[in-house]
Amino acid sequence: MPAHPNLQHFRTTDFWFADGNIILLVQDVAFKVHRGQLVRHSDIFHDMFSLPQPVADMVDGCPWVQLHDDPGDVLHLLRALYDGLYFTKPTSGDFCAVSAVLRLSTKYLIEHLRLRCLVRLEADWPTTLGGWDSREHQVTAGTRYCPREQFPHPILVVQLCQELGLDNILPSALYDLSRYGPRKIAAGATTVPALLSRRSRAIALADPIDPKSVIVRLDLPDLQAVFRGREHGQRFLAAFIEQELSGRSISENCANQHHANGHYCRESYYFIMLNLLRAVGGIATGRDADPLFSLLQAVEMLSRTDFSDGTRHCGLKICASCKEDFSLAVAKARQDAWDQIPTWFGLQAKATNYLARIVAAKPRV
Ligand SMILES: [Zn+2]
Structure with missing residues (x-):
């Protein structure tokens, strides 16, 4: 004392x-x-x-x-204990309270607050493909994708996961980050010090543009893991194109099979392939290296009617049977991709039992 x-x-x-x-x-x-x-x-x-x-x-x-502890963290914890912890309209600013309360509710074993924070984090950084799709849907208005209004920068989440051993949330945070271009990933996250743990704050860099902000970057091994994961994602999509689209056979019950040997359906596959090839280089949508998104787009192309044949709007002339056949192939590929994400980022070896670690952790008071 x-x-x-x-x-x-x-x-x-x-x-x-x-x-x-x-x-x-x-x-x-x-x-x-x-x-x-x-x-x-x-x-x-x-x-x-x-x-x-x-x-x-x-x-x-x-x-x-x-x-x-950090006084800011304690203030958030006291607010949560006295006033409750509510997220009526989720925004990226909630991360300040979520990370602080999670940190201290873990340390002081306040289970109901810890669970509430974990539920909120898992809604933003899902552990299932269904959860990921609904997260992405939430932040897409028409063709406008605006994740930063609702979610904090993934580098902040990656660091929180590493600090608190949230191994289940880490894969989606790393995947989210890997969708940026390499230069942006390496540049790090610009944020306010209040969003950082003491440890992260200590290593954050001063922002030369805004004195109130700091820049947080991943260390070299983590950066390499993100780039490796990014390459795996791109290779996955390239392999899908090679195995499932390049020269794809028409379905067994193809309605067009008696017309030029299913020409319309083959032509549709070719059209989808060309569009996916654009996405491999990240030039189709500006969202680099996002196989889950690109594959979803491939399926959406089956029912779009806004393509042009030079004179009018039209859709692909693919038959219902080939549509279904290809949709199933994409659904399987997306689930495979999701299941492989931890491996892409080299996470398997690090996986530990989170609950066991919490129980073993001795509070430092
Ligand atoms: Zn067909």
Whole structure:
């Protein structure tokens, strides 16, 4: 324990209750809160506050403890404990509260808050292909794809996953990041220091353009893993084109098989192939190296009617049977791709049991 603290050296916030009965000292910030409110949700706080403290050592008439956390994180935790943690309209700014509360609810074993944060994170960084598709759908308005309004930069999420051992969320965060061009991936994320853990803040770089912002970059091994994953994704799509589109046979029940040996359906496959080839180089949509998206587009081409034959709008003349046949091939490929993502980013070897690690972790107070 440090020497008897002098409150004049501490800042306070709105978490300074006149009828509070425990003082938390966190770096240069003091919180006067209610022991029962904290003890009710955390055995760690219960044990911490049960240590007897001499009356002479009280501060503002209360016992006190020093927490080795970030004051901003503690403020978010107290808000969540006193006011609840709600995300009515999810935005990328929620990451500040989610990461802070997750960090401390993990450390202080506050299960209901930890679960709420994990549910929110998994909604944004899904662990299933269905979840991923619905996430992508949510942030697509027409042809406009605007993920950053709702989700924080994936580098921030990757770092949080690594810090807290969230191995299940890491693959979708890495996949999301790998869809950027290499230059953008290497450039890192520009963000405000409040969104970072102390560890990340310590290694963040000053932003030469905006003094209020910092730049967070992946370290070299992680950067290499992202580039490797990106290459795997591109190779996957190239292999799909080779195996499923190049010279694809018409389906067994092709309705066009008696007309020029299924010419319309073969021509449709060829058209889809040409479009996918554009996507391999990331020039079709500006979304580089996103096999899940490109494959979805391939299926959507089957029912689009906005192609042009030079004089009017039209759709592909592929028959229903070939459509179904190809749709099934794409669905299987997308699931295969999703299942392979952890391998693409070299994650298998690192996978550990998250719950076991949490139980084993000793709180540092
Ligand atoms: Zn056909």
